[in-house]
Amino acid sequence: MSILCFLPPYFESIYILLALLEQEVVDITSRLAKGEGEFKVFGDKRFLWVTDDLSLTALLTAKNLKKEFKLKPLTWGLTKKEMLSWAAFLVFLLIAFSFFNRYQQNKEHKARLLAIEKQKLADDINKAAR
Known part of the structure; x- marks a missing residue:
């Protein structure tokens, strides 16, 4: 013992x-x-x-x-093919989110430019009215 x-x-x-x-x-x-x-x-x-x-x-x-006592990588019961599929899906989601974010930023930028143009037009009309 x-x-x-x-x-x-x-x-x-x-x-x-x-x-x-x-x-x-x-x-x-x-x-x-x-x-x-x-x-x-x-x-x-x-x-x-x-x-x-x-x-x-x-x-x-x-x-x-x-x-049996050595550390093994954590795979959550997934095969290598499934892990690659999930990784590809997550990369696709990140890219899609990035493009959507870029689209929203461009849309906001155009809205700001349009608001600036409207303000300039309103200023010109006020100046002409005086």
């Missing part, structure tokens, strides 16, 4: 877990001492109840991890 224990010293909740884990280790070792068997606790040697030193970085290196 083995226990891996790596506890960072900066979490308060971890200290509570450490106290519980230490008591659990003491209980298990006392039970195993009565019977037969070997009990190993792997972890940082700072803890008195750790029997074998094992570094967390050595444990988590990519070459030591099994394939």
